[in-house]
Amino acid sequence: MAVVEEKATPKRMYKRNDPDMPEEFRQLLVKLLGGHLENNGNPEYRRILAKIADAGLRYAPHGRAMEIEAEIIKQEVAHGQIVQEMLESLGVDPTGERPIKQYAFHIPFESWIDLAWFHALIDRVGLYVGVEWTGSPYEPLARVSPQLEADEEFHTKAGFLHLREICATAEGKAKAQEALKKWWPAALDMFGRSTSRNSPLYVKWGIKMHGNEELRQRYIADTVPEIRKLGLEVPDNLANRRFL
Ligand SMILES: [Fe+2]
Numbered sequence: 202m203a204v205v206e207e208k209a210t211p212k213r214m215y216k217r218n219d220p221d222m223p224e225e226f227r228q229l230l231v232k233l234l235g236g237h238l239e240n241n242g243n244p245e246y247r248r249i250l251a252k253i254a255d256a257g258l259r260y261a262p263h264g265r266a267m268e269i270e271a272e273i274i275k276q277e278v279a280h281g282q283i284v285q286e287m288l289e290s291l292g293v294d295p296t297g298e299r300p301i302k303q304y305a306f307h308i309p310f311e312s313w314i315d316l317a318w319f320h321a322l323i324d325r326v327g328l329y330v331g332v333e334w335t336g337s338p339y340e341p342l343a344r345v346s347p348q349l350e351a352d353e354e355f356h357t358k359a360g361f362l363h364l365r366e367i368c369a370t371a372e373g374k375a376k377a378q379e380a381l382k383k384w385w386p387a388a389l390d391m392f393g394r395s396t397s398r399n400s401p402l403y404v405k406w407g408i409k410m411h412g413n414e415e416l417r418q419r420y421i422a423d424t425v426p427e428i429r430k431l432g433l434e435v436p437d438n439l440a441n442r443r444f445l
C-alpha cells in the first residue's frame with residue numbers, strides 16, 4: 202500500500218469516475234466537498250442562502266444594490282449545484298442535513314452594514330478556497346475553480362462597493378467600524394486552526410497547496426489595505442478569535 206501511495210504524485214490528474222483514483226484521495230475529496238457549505242442538497246445551505254437573500258432585498262439602500270444582491274444569490278445557487286453534482290459523481294449522497302461549523306454563516310444580519318461586511322470579508326475567504334482548488338488534481342474541481350474564484354471576487358468587491366457608500370457619512374463610518382469588531386475575527390477563524398491535522402494530507406495530494414495559517418496570513422496581508430482604504434482601522438488579529 203505504501204508503495205502505491207509513494208507513486209501517486211500531485212501532478213497526476215484524475216477524471217470523473219476515474220478507476221485509478223486512490224481511495225485515500227477519494228475520501229479526502231469527499232471530506233472536503235462533504236464539509237463544504239455550498240451544496241444545494243444540504244437544507245442548511247438553503248437556509249443560509251435564504252437569510253442572505255432576505256437581508257439583501259430587505260436592507261439594500263437602492264435598486265442597483267438589490268440587483269447586485271440578486272446576482273450574488275444566483276451565483277451561490279450555481280455553486281451549490283456544482284458541489285452537489287460533484288459529490289454525486291464521487292458516489293456520495295449529497296442530500297440531508299450537514300451542520301455548518303463555520304460560525305460566520307450563523308451571525309445574524311441586523312443591518313445592511315452586516316451584509317456588506319459579510320460579502321467583503323466572508324465571501325472573500327471563498328476566493329482563497331477557489332485559488333486552492335484551481336491546483337486540484339481532480340479534474341472536475343480544477344475545471345470549475347476559475348469560475349468559482351471569479352464569482353467570489355465579484356462578491357467581495359460588491360461588499361467593498363457597498364461599504365464605500367456606507368462610509369461616505371461619519372455616522373455610517375462609525376457603524377461600519379463597530380460592526381468590523383465581529384466580522385474580522387469571524388473571517389480569520391474561517392481558515393481553521395493552525396494545527397489542523399488535515400492540512401498536510403490535503404497538501405500531499407495537491408487538493409490544497411497551502412496550510413490554514415499560510416492562507417490566513419495571505420488573506421490578512423491582502424485585506425488589511427482594502428479596509429484601510431475605507432478609512433477604517435483593522436482590529437487586532439487575535440481579538441475575539443475562537444480558533445487559533
Ligand atoms: Fe460561492
Ligand SMILES: [Fe+2]
Nearest residue numbers: 324327353356
Ligand atoms: Fe460568495
